[in-house]
Amino acid sequence: MSVKEEAKNLLGKGMDGVLFYQMKDGSAIPHLFTSKDIDEMPDVREIPDSERYPLSDILSKLLMRFSSAKFGIVARGCDERAIIELEKHQQIDTSRVSLIGFACSPELAKICSCSKPYTESLADEMNEAQEISRGIESVERMSTPARLGFWLSNFSVCVKCMGCRNICPLCFCKECSLQDEDLVESGVLPPSIPTFHLLRAIDMAGRCVMCGLCEEACPAGIPLRTLYGKVSEIVREELGYVPGTRGVKSPLEELGSSVGSDDDLKS
Amino acid sequence: MTNSIGEISRASLLLVVGSNTTENHTVISGKIIEAVRNGAELIIIDPRKIQLSQISSMHLRNKPGTDVALLCAMMKLIIDEKLHDENFIGERTEGFEELKASLGNCTSAWASEVSGIPVSEIEKAARLFAGAENASIIYCLGATEHVSGTDIVRTLANLSMLTGNVGKPSSGVNPLRGQNNVQGACDMGALPNSLPGYVNVSDDEGRKEFEDLWGIKIPESPGLTVPEMIEQALAGRMHFMFIMGENTVLSEPNSQKVIEALKNIEFLVVEDIMKTDTTDLADIAIPAACWAEKEGTFTSTERRVQHVGKAVEPPGDAKSDLEILVRLAGIAGAEGFDFKNSREVFSEITKVVPAYAGINYERIGTKGIQWPCSSPEHEGTVFLHEKKFTRGKGRFQPVKYRPPAEVPDNEFPYVLMTGRNAFQYHTGTMTRNSPSLEREAMYPYVEINPSDAQKESVKGGDMVTISTRRGQIRLRARVTDAVCEGQIFIPFHYREAPANILTSEELDPEVKIPELKVCAAKIKRGQSRGVRSCNNTFLNSF
Numbered sequence: 066m067s068v069k070e071e072a073k074n075l076l077g078k079g080m081d082g083v084l085f086y087q088m089k090d091g092s093a094i095p096h097l098f099t100s101k102d103i104d105e106m107p108d109v110r111e112i113p114d115s116e117r118y119p120l121s122d123i124l125s126k127l128l129m130r131f132s133s134a135k136f137g138i139v140a141r142g143c144d145e146r147a148i149i150e151l152e153k154h155q156q157i158d159t160s161r162v163s164l165i166g167f168a169c170s171p172e173l174a175k176i177c178s179c180s181k182p183y184t185e186s187l188a189d190e191m192n193e194a195q196e197i198s199r200g201i202e203s204v205e206r207m208s209t210p211a212r213l214g215f216w217l218s219n220f221s222v223c224v225k226c227m228g229c230r231n232i233c234p235l236c237f238c239k240e241c242s243l244q245d246e247d248l249v250e251s252g253v254l255p256p257s258i259p260t261f262h263l264l265r266a267i268d269m270a271g272r273c274v275m276c277g278l279c280e281e282a283c284p285a286g287i288p289l290r291t292l293y294g295k296v297s298e299i300v301r302e303e304l305g306y307v308p309g310t311r312g313v314k315s316p317l318e319e320l321g322s323s324v325g326s327d328d329d330l331k332s
Numbered sequence: 333m334t335n336s337i338g339e340i341s342r343a344s345l346l347l348v349v350g351s352n353t354t355e356n357h358t359v360i361s362g363k364i365i366e367a368v369r370n371g372a373e374l375i376i377i378d379p380r381k382i383q384l385s386q387i388s389s390m391h392l393r394n395k396p397g398t399d400v401a402l403l404c405a406m407m408k409l410i411i412d413e414k415l416h417d418e419n420f421i422g423e424r425t426e427g428f429e430e431l432k433a434s435l436g437n438c439t440s441a442w443a444s445e446v447s448g449i450p451v452s453e454i455e456k457a458a459r460l461f462a463g464a465e466n467a468s469i470i471y472c473l474g475a476t477e478h479v480s481g482t483d484i485v486r487t488l489a490n491l492s493m494l495t496g497n498v499g500k501p502s503s504g505v506n507p508l509r510g511q512n513n514v515q516g517a518c519d520m521g522a523l524p525n526s527l528p529g530y531v532n533v534s535d536d537e538g539r540k541e542f543e544d545l546w547g548i549k550i551p552e553s554p555g556l557t558v559p560e561m562i563e564q565a566l567a568g569r570m571h572f573m574f575i576m577g578e579n580t581v582l583s584e585p586n587s588q589k590v591i592e593a594l595k596n597i598e599f600l601v602v603e604d605i606m607k608t609d610t611t612d613l614a615d616i617a618i619p620a621a622c623w624a625e626k627e628g629t630f631t632s633t634e635r636r637v638q639h640v641g642k643a644v645e646p647p648g649d650a651k652s653d654l655e656i657l658v659r660l661a662g663i664a665g666a667e668g669f670d671f672k673n674s675r676e677v678f679s680e681i682t683k684v685v686p687a688y689a690g691i692n693y694e695r696i697g698t699k700g701i702q703w704p705c706s707s708p709e710h711e712g713t714v715f716l717h718e719k720k721f722t723r724g725k726g727r728f729q730p731v732k733y734r735p736p737a738e739v740p741d742n743e744f745p746y747v748l749m750t751g752r753n754a755f756q757y758h759t760g761t762m763t764r765n766s767p768s769l770e771r772e773a774m775y776p777y778v779e780i781n782p783s784d785a786q787k788e789s790v791k792g793g794d795m796v797t798i799s800t801r802r803g804q805i806r807l808r809a810r811v812t813d814a815v816c817e818g819q820i821f822i823p824f825h826y827r828e829a830p831a832n833i834l835t836s837e838e839l840d841p842e843v844k845i846p847e848l849k850v851c852a853a854k855i856k857r858g859q860s861r862g863v864r865s866c867n868n869t870f871l872n873s874f
Contacts, residue, residue, distance in 0.1 A: 090641050091698035221386045222365050224358050224754060225772070244771070252773040254355060254383055254754050284362040286369075 068139045069106045071165045075137040076100050080163060083137035084124055086112050095123050097136070109139070114173040119234035119278060121147035125156045137163045143177075143276035145184045146309025147234035150274055153314045156237050177277045178290060185311075199275075199294035217258060219287045225256040228282035229265065229289055235272045235308075242268070262292065270296040271315030274308050334504030334716040335468060336634045336702065341366035343502040345373045345464030349399060349488065350474020350849075354383040355754035357508045357633075360470070373464065375457050377402060378474060379749065380779075380821060381814040390457055393816055394447035396747050397478050397736035397850045403487045404733060405443030406458035407494055408435040415462035417496030424720070425493050427728035434730030446733065462495050466502040473510065474751070477848040481840040483731040493726045499717040509633035510758075512623070516631030519685060519703070525554035529685035545684065546668055557844040558584060559837060565593035574660075575602045576653065577620065581609040582759035582827060585835040585846040586802050603656060606761040609827055618656055621646035628654065628674035629696065631703070635713070637691055638700035736850035737838035740818065744800060744852035746784070747819045750835060751849075756825035764825070776807040776826035780855065784818065785811040788855045795858035798822065800851055803833040806858060820853060 072083040076099070087096035088107050093116040098106050121144050127136055138144065145164060151157040166184025168191065174182035178199045183191050204212060230236045230243060242264050243249055249257045249264070273293040280289040300306050304316045340346065340363035354361040364384060368374050374388040377399060385391045394402055410416050411432055421428050440451040447454075461467050469492060475484045488505050489498075497503040509515050521528040527550070531538035539550050556564060562584065564570045573594075584590045594600060594613045602614035611617040623630075625646040631637050646652070651659075654674055661669035671677050675693060682688050687703040690710045695701055702712040717726070740747055755773035757763045764770055778798055780790060790796055792811040797804050798820065807822070807829040815821050824831035836851035 090639070218387065222354070222361075222383065224354055224361070224383075226358065227768070244768075251771055252753070252755060284358050286362060286366060 068109055068165050068167060069103065072098060072106055072137060072139065073103055075163050075165070076103060079135065080137045081131070081134040082127075083139065083165070084120055084127065085139035086116070086118075088112075092116060093118075095120060097127065106139075109167045110170075114170055114176070115281075117141075117276075117278060117281070119147065119232060119276070120144050121151055121157070122234045122237070124148065124162065125151055125237065128158060128161060135161045135163070137165060139165045139167065140184055141167065141169055142179065142181045142183045143274055143309075144234075146181075146274035147276060149311055150235060150272060150309050151237070153318065154235075154237070177275075178294075179275065179277070200288055200291040201295050201298065204291060204295075216262075216292075219285075220258045220262050221255050222285040223255045223261065223287060224285055225254055225261070226284060228284065229279035229287075232278040232282045234276060234278070235274065236268070262287075266292050266296050269293040271300045271304075271306055271317040272308050273297050333506040333508075333634045334498060335502060335506055336636075336714050337363055339502040339715065340364060340468060340470070340506075341370060343367050343372050343464075343466045343468040345375070345461060345467040347375045347377070347461060347467065347469045348384065349377045349469065349471040349484075350476070351470055351472035351508055352378070352380065352382045352474070352751065353470065353472070353508070356472065356510075356752055358754070360508060360633075364470070373460055375460060379816055379819055380751075389460070390453065392447075392449045392453060392457060394449050396749055396819065397480070397847075398443075398447040398733075399475055399478075399484050400480055400487050400731060401438070401443045401446040401733040402449060402454060403484075403491055404435055404438040404731065405440045405454050406461065407431070407487075407491055408438045409440060409455055409458040410462045410494060411435065413459070413462075415459065416494045420496030421494065424499070425726040425728060427730075431490060431494070431728035431730050434732070438733075446735075461491070464495075464497070466500070467492075467495060467497040468502055468504055468506060469497075470506045470508060472508045474749075474849060476507075477845055478850065479737045479838050479840050479847045480734050481845045481847075482842040483734070486729045486731050489726075490728050490731070493728060498726070499715070499719070499721075501715060504715060504717075507633075512632065513630040515633055515635060516629065516637070519631055519687070520681070524557050528681070529687065542684070548668075559839055559844050559846060562590055562593045565597050568596060570596070571598045573597050573600050575600070575610060575614075577604055579604070579608040579610045579759040579761050581613065582824065582830050582832060585832050585837040585848055587830050587832045588803055589837070590832075603653070604761065605650070606765065608759070608761045619646075619648060619650040620656065621650045621652045625650065626652035626654070626674075628652075629678060632700070635702045635704075636700040637688065637696055637703060639693060639696045639698075737847055738801075738836050738851045740852045744854045745818070746853045746855060748798070748800065748834060748851050748853035749815075749819060749821045749849050750824045750831045751821065752825065753823045756823065758825065760825040760827070773823075773825075776805075776823070776829035776831075777810045778807055778855075779810050779812050779815045779821040781815050781817045781819065782811050782813060784820075784855070785809065788857060790855065790857050797856040797858055798834060798853055799856070800834040800836070800853045802836070805829040805831070805833050820855065824848075 075083055082097040082099045084097050085106060086093040087105065088111060093112045095118045120138060120140065124136060124138050145166060148157055148159065152159050166186040168183035168187055204215060207215060243261060249261050277290050283289060306315050308315065337360055340360065346364055346367055353364060361384065364374065365387065368387045374384065376385060376388045376391045377394060379393050379396050392402065440454045443454055444451045469488050471488060492498045492505050498505060525533055527533060527538065527542050533539055533550065533554055534552055539552060543550055561570060581587060581590055600614045601616045601618065602611045603618040603620045604611050605620050605622045623640055624643040627642045629637050629639055654671065654677065658669050658671055678693065682691060686706060690705040690707040691701050702714060705712045753773050755769045778796060790809045792809060794809045795806055796809045797806050822831040834851065834853060835848050838847045839845065
């Protein structure tokens, strides 16, 4: 069954809209299809690999704006992982969401260094997930001064466009530490080295679902997949947590929610 | 650009002159960074330290306005050491002997004296440039906003031809345009001396073709440049002016004079997407649609004709530029303006501008197409001048170094340079309405070298008064080694401290570009405000 037919089924079952892309002037643009225009929904193969958006973030905003509506979403593996992770952060109410999954093209999966370029619903049909390097090994093979130089030279070309944060499906904070004057001085380029990038890396630990949108958005070509891949590796190895998987919250989030409560402080 | 943006990353050497690329052309800066990562040499000629300086092979921080001297000395050395490309010069160019003769006195020692760059550095840069497989020059307003602006462009073209670095991939002369559609506007003849497709108005044959097409008589002498219009307005000879999308009050040199001139115009109409200091002076201000609210094409700095679609309706009474022009023309009784949409305009463009002849909306698609594109079969042009130059052979044009018009003296001991920062754009009419950009660079500031700051008893964050022969402004000091001793830098985005109150209106005699990058200024300390200075100290510790 095509995604369009699946989407029609969802609309028939009372969903208010299905989020996917529409093709306009040859470009893919996120679009909420309703019963009025569902026939125009393109096939997944029509969406160019290079044109991705954080659909999960758009879904989250739609759910907040229309507080009783239910939406479907045609999702890639990374969209699904982001939705799962966002739910753990109370940003998405998945009881109001139905997911139609699809698999990315092998070419895109390779570009993204993605070990799971499909949704869970398709996991049985897919080959065993492969371990992907994301360039971590080659950086780790460098001597410590060379590695420091590698990151400093990468950070020194940052133009503070905020593209990495703005495109990130997991960056939903109202107040952003990157805009805290005491941490990152405003109006200065490159933004405070290494604070700016390490702040973001720390925020990504236990959150990053490896969609790679940040690296694609970066005009300075900073290898953000490698950086966030490394912090994710540490969280996985030390704390056993993989963002975007169903079940428990990230141990880093647990720290914040229970230990930091007022009751604990009083006692 | 004679090359394309995509070619930059494959160059083996990039010479960046007067361009703070990272802050002003960020995407192109990304390509330069990519080139350096691919092993390219990067030579920067710029008085100010820029972000690219951190990854450059050489940064020649010459005295402002001395680029021509530096480049002439580089050319002389290249010829003296026989590093020039004899084959290319022989087959593709003329006037080499005149160029060679003109460089007779341009020794490295002389250029070193003029520019403040050591002889060894000048010679090293010359040898690196001449030895590169694919050398590309990138320049911007830091090179051209001088009384010798035209000469510097000629010099860069001379250097490129001398070393055979033009007409092949990743080798050429590449001016970076300051707005998304400057290239397109120039292509369409939005210049005082040109008709669409760069047909000079004084070219009888070319002019006649347009007269026949449009059924009107076209004046055979060029119109006025902006600085000339200001002069005419001041003299009371300008009765009507229509300004489209320019905040002239803040963007032209010597603002006080500009305001006086605009007030002296009988009937001033200003069209803009925002309320500005210039719309405030207008008898009638017309609200315009922004890029996302209209449909048409933009031609980018790499000659790429791109389609822009209408994403949202314009707010309130705002109208697209096309609709405004068509309706104004109708009221004025002009014929030939009955275009229903941009597509119809584009269709006329393809008829009158040969470089656009083979382009249509379908071919533009989502990727655009680069002119020249002469027929529907032509694929567009990635880089110019492959087999021959537009005029046939490339002519070397000897240039003689001329110093800036207003140099420092005892009363005004500092060289003032103006420019932009990454977070604001031009006179801030758009960016200053963006809270996230505004929070990055909210206050006007002047960059002062630490040793000058000490001399003037100024600390970072102090309020200072900067004055020149034309006026004065008060703003905060930012103490930084981004500027050399004896030089100060002020971004011109801020209406509360407009840099152009200070700037000189000395013009390049040929194209009338004002010398916004050099004038003489002095610093006077005001009361302290205790705001900390801006230095990226962590980076300096490595």
